Amino acid sequence: MRAVNTSKRGWGASARNCGPKRRGNVIVLSAFLMIVMMAMVALAVDVGYMYTMQAQLQRAVDSAALAGAADLAEGLDQAQAKAKEYLVRNPVGSSTSVISEAFMADAMADFDEDHAEHLQLQAGEWNPETRQFEETESLPSSLRVAMEYPNLPLFFGRVLGKDSFSVRAESTAMFQPRDIMIVLDYSASMNDDSEFSAFGKLGQSEVESNLADIYADLGSPVYGNLGFAPQWAVAQGVPEDIAAQIPHVSVEYQYSSVRVTSTQPLDNVKIEFSNGYQQNFSSSGNSATFSGSGGNAGKQVRKVWVKSWGNTAEFGSNGEYFSFTSSGINDTIKKAIGLDGVAYP
Secondary structure, eight states: OHHHHHHHHHHHHHHHHHSOOOTTHHHHHHHHHHHHHHHHHHHHHHHHHHHHHHHHHHHHHHHHHHHHHHTGGGOHHHHHHHHHHHHHHSOSSOSOOOOOGGGHHHHHHHHHHHHTTTEEEEEEEEETTTTEEEEOSSSOOEEEEEEEEEEEEOSSGGGGTOOEEEEEEEEEEEOOOOOOOOOOOTTOGGGGGGSGGGHHHHOHHHHHHHHHHHHHHTTOOOOTTOOSSOOOOEEEOOOOBTTTTBOOEEEEEOSSEEEEEESSOEEEEEEEETTSOEEEEEOOSSEEEEEOOGGGTTOOEEEEEEEETTTHHHHOTTOEEEEOSTTTHHHHHHHHHTOOOOOOO
16 A cells, blocks of 8 residues: 555656746747837838828929929029929928918028929920920920939938938929910901991991990990990089089080080080181070081081180180090090099900
8 A cells, every 4th residue: 555655646746847847938929029010110100201201292393393384484483483482382391381471581592502402493395295304495385393302311210220211203294375366457447337436337226236246245344434325425524613603514525516514504615626617606505515517517526615604714714624635535535434544454
């Protein structure tokens, strides 16, 4: 019995001592894997940063090329300045993208100082057959922008001895010129059908129809307060002054005749015609139409004097004066129809 018990204890001790010792292996493996994972994270961060900078630079040169090409019609210097402005407004590697106009000049100067050697601006033509940019300064229609950032910093690459990297991008933009033809009729024959003087040859309705077509083709613009409905221009005299016995007189200009209206009875109307002759008309009413007779019949009215109430004390023996001469009619008619000096389209 004693021998058997001794044998069992010996067998159990041997079994326990022969098992493999594995405590601490997981820590070693984890440390090794963490190094590998950190290397992968570092690679992902640096590579992602490089692609981001490349995308930002491509966006900047694209916008610069488009903006510069749009200004080529203003000259090459203007186009290049505009392209450079858009490069400044779209910085690479910076979260700041809005630059106040007050600081634009300083920002442009800083950009020239830092990147003058890394920017290339070329004007030329885009060949659609070869799909190549061809540089020329003779009426260019395309602008090529090439830009490089040579020393952008890396984050984790320094561990491997790589401190920085470079990105480069280029873009070409073009504009399509439009052909515009201008026809100048120096004979002035093309406007005869729309002049009031053509009433006798074509008839009033035909001339008014031509004027309506012109008005519609111009987009029915609004200049002054005169509507399209045909009406004669009315030149207004000075305001009425009862104390000085000066009436308010208006003269409706009808080319070869005038209709004179006064707030007081008319005494005399004197008219000078395009042939240089003058004619006096007496009237006792407040309004009347006057035109030349005899050799003055059908002649254009150039000057009108209106004597009414006591206005001779203010304006002289002939009364208030209205000018429809070649030198004064433009100003008189502009005031009559309320034109405000807007340039004709």
